[in-house]
Amino acid sequence: MTLKIAVVGSGPAGFYTADAILRSGSECEIDIFERFPCPFGLIRFGVAPDHEKTRSVWRAFTKTLGNESVRYFGNITVGQDISVDELLLNYNAVVITVGAGKDQPLNIPGADLEGVYGSATFVNWYNGHPDEANLSPNLNTNSVVVIGAGNVAIDVARVLLKTKQEMANTDLSSHAAKIIHSSPIREVHLVARRSAAEAKFTNVELREMGDLDEADPYLDAKVLPISVEGEMSDRDRRVREKNLITLREFAEIKEYTKPKKLNFLFCAQPVEIKGTGKAEAVIFERTRIENGKAIATGNRFQVPCGIVVAATGYRSEAVPGVPFDEKNGIIPNVMGRVSEGLYVAGWVKRGPSGVIGTNKTDARETVENMLKDLMPQEKSGRKAIDVLLTERGCRVVNFADWQKIQQAEENAATGGAPRAKFVNVRDMIDVLENSN
Ligand SMILES: Cc1cc2nc3c(=O)[nH]c(=O)nc-3n(C[C@H](O)[C@H](O)[C@H](O)COP(=O)(O)OP(=O)(O)OC[C@H]3O[C@@H](n4cnc5c(N)ncnc54)[C@H](O)[C@@H]3O)c2cc1C
Known part of the structure; x- marks a missing residue:
C-alpha cells in the first residue's frame, strides 16, 4: 500500500519531514502544501540576506521537491483553500509544519x-x-x-x-x-x-x-x-x-x-x-x-x-481545525503526535527556537512515531485534492511552475545579487500566465 502523506508548510521542518519519510524506504506519496507560490519558509524570508551560504540549503530542499514521490502544492493555504479535515480524510497522515511567523x-x-x-x-x-x-x-x-x-x-x-x-x-x-x-x-x-x-x-x-x-x-x-x-x-x-x-x-x-x-x-x-x-x-x-x-x-x-x-x-498562529496552545504558542503534541492521523514538526511543534538543522532531528522524531502508528488504509490522496482545488478555482503552483518563477527571479538579478525577488504573489503568478 502506498502511504499518502500531506505536509503543511514548506520550511525546513516540512522538507526534513518529507526527507525522513523518503529515507524510511516506505512506498509513499508526499504532498507539500505551501501558502505562497515560493517554497522554503524562513530560508527565504528569515535568514539574513547577506548569509547566502546558510540560505543555500534551498538547493537540497529543491532536490526533495524534484523527487518523483513528492508533489508541491504551492499557493495553497491550508485552513482556507482546503481544510485540515479534508486532508485527514484523504491522506494517511497530515504533518503540520507551519512555523512561527508572527x-x-x-x-x-x-x-x-x-x-x-x-x-x-x-x-x-x-x-x-x-x-x-x-x-x-x-x-x-x-x-x-x-x-x-x-x-x-x-x-x-x-x-x-x-x-x-x-x-x-x-x-x-x-x-x-x-x-x-x-x-x-x-x-x-x-x-x-x-x-x-x-x-x-x-x-x-x-x-x-x-x-x-x-x-x-x-x-x-x-x-x-x-x-x-x-x-x-x-x-x-x-x-x-x-x-x-x-x-x-x-x-x-x-x-x-x-x-x-x-x-x-x-x-x-x-x-x-x-x-x-x-x-x-x-x-x-x-x-x-x-x-x-x-x-x-x-x-x-x-x-x-x-x-x-x-x-x-x-509565535505561531493557530491553523483552523487543529488544537492550539495559546499560552505556549504551539500545537500541543507528544513527540510530534497531535491526534489520530495528525502530526506536527518544527517551530510550531516545539516553539520558535533552534537553527535550521534542529528541525531535522525534530522532524525525524515525528516521522518515526508517525510510521509506527499508521495502519494500512487506502486513501485517495492527491487525486481527490486535485478535484477539490480545481472545483474551488485555486491556482496551484507546482514544482515546474516554481522553477519558472525562480528562473525569472534569477534572470532579473542585477549587480551580483543572486536574484531579484518578487514581493507579491500576483507578480509570481503573472510569470506563469505570461509564459503560457
Ligand atoms: C530572522 C531569522 C533568521 C534566522 N537565521 C537563521 C540562520 O542564519 N541559521 C539557521 O540555522 N537558522 C536560522 N533561523 C532559524 C530557522 O529559520 C528556523 O529554525 C526554521 O526556519 C524553522 O522551520 P519551520 O519549517 O518550522 O518554519 P518556517 O521556516 O517558518 O516554515 C513554515 C512554512 O509554512 C508555511 N505556512 C504557514 N501557514 C501555512 C498554511 N496555513 N498553509 C500552508 N502553508 C503555511 C509558511 O509560509 C512557511 O513557508 C532564523 C530564524 C529567523 C526568524
Whole structure:
C-alpha cells in the first residue's frame, strides 16, 4: 500500500519531514502544501540576506521537491483553500509544519506607535515577504534601537549598518535596499535585558560586527562580566565564553574611525516607548542579574531613536481545525503526535527556537512515531485534492511552475545579487500566465 502523506508548510521542518519519510524506504506519496507560490519558509524570508551560504540549503530542499514521490502544492493555504479535515480524510497522515511567523507582542506603553516593529515584520520586509511588501518604514532617522540579544537582533543591526556595496551581492530586496541605503542612520543601539554573558548570539555572527566597513562596535568594558556563571551545557558555556572574549575586544577598541556605531547595551529592559504619533525614544530600566534572573533596579535612562525593532520572539498562529496552545504558542503534541492521523514538526511543534538543522532531528522524531502508528488504509490522496482545488478555482503552483518563477527571479538579478525577488504573489503568478 502506498502511504499518502500531506505536509503543511514548506520550511525546513516540512522538507526534513518529507526527507525522513523518503529515507524510511516506505512506498509513499508526499504532498507539500505551501501558502505562497515560493517554497522554503524562513530560508527565504528569515535568514539574513547577506548569509547566502546558510540560505543555500534551498538547493537540497529543491532536490526533495524534484523527487518523483513528492508533489508541491504551492499557493495553497491550508485552513482556507482546503481544510485540515479534508486532508485527514484523504491522506494517511497530515504533518503540520507551519512555523512561527508572527511577532510576540512587545507589551509596553508606546509599542503601538508608528516606527515600532517586531523583528518578524521588519525582517520579512527586507527579505521581500509578500505580507510586508508595503511596510515602507520611515528610516529617516540617525538612531535605531534594536531590542534583543540573539542572532535575529544582530542580523537586523548588521543589515541596517552595512553599506550599499557590502549588500550588493546579497538577497536584500530592492524595495528595502532603496530605503535602507538612503537613510541617515548613524547609530544602532542593540539592547539586551540580561548581561553580556547571557547573550544568545552565535560567535561567528557576533564577530562579524567587528568587520563592518562603516560601523564600529562600541561597548563599555565595565559592563562585561569576568566569567560565565551558572549551570549550562559545555557547548553553551563555550559559546558564551567566546562571546565575552569578542565583546572584550570590541570594548578595547581605542579609536573609533568609522562614521557609524553599533552600541551594545546590556542589563537594560524597555519600559516605555515615547513619542508624539511616532517613536522618538525608548525608556529603559537597568537590571541586575540575581540567581539567573534579571531584576529591575528602578534606574531609568532614555535612548533617542526614530525606529525600534523588537527582536524579542516569534509565535505561531493557530491553523483552523487543529488544537492550539495559546499560552505556549504551539500545537500541543507528544513527540510530534497531535491526534489520530495528525502530526506536527518544527517551530510550531516545539516553539520558535533552534537553527535550521534542529528541525531535522525534530522532524525525524515525528516521522518515526508517525510510521509506527499508521495502519494500512487506502486513501485517495492527491487525486481527490486535485478535484477539490480545481472545483474551488485555486491556482496551484507546482514544482515546474516554481522553477519558472525562480528562473525569472534569477534572470532579473542585477549587480551580483543572486536574484531579484518578487514581493507579491500576483507578480509570481503573472510569470506563469505570461509564459503560457
Ligand atoms: C530572522 C531569522 C533568521 C534566522 N537565521 C537563521 C540562520 O542564519 N541559521 C539557521 O540555522 N537558522 C536560522 N533561523 C532559524 C530557522 O529559520 C528556523 O529554525 C526554521 O526556519 C524553522 O522551520 P519551520 O519549517 O518550522 O518554519 P518556517 O521556516 O517558518 O516554515 C513554515 C512554512 O509554512 C508555511 N505556512 C504557514 N501557514 C501555512 C498554511 N496555513 N498553509 C500552508 N502553508 C503555511 C509558511 O509560509 C512557511 O513557508 C532564523 C530564524 C529567523 C526568524
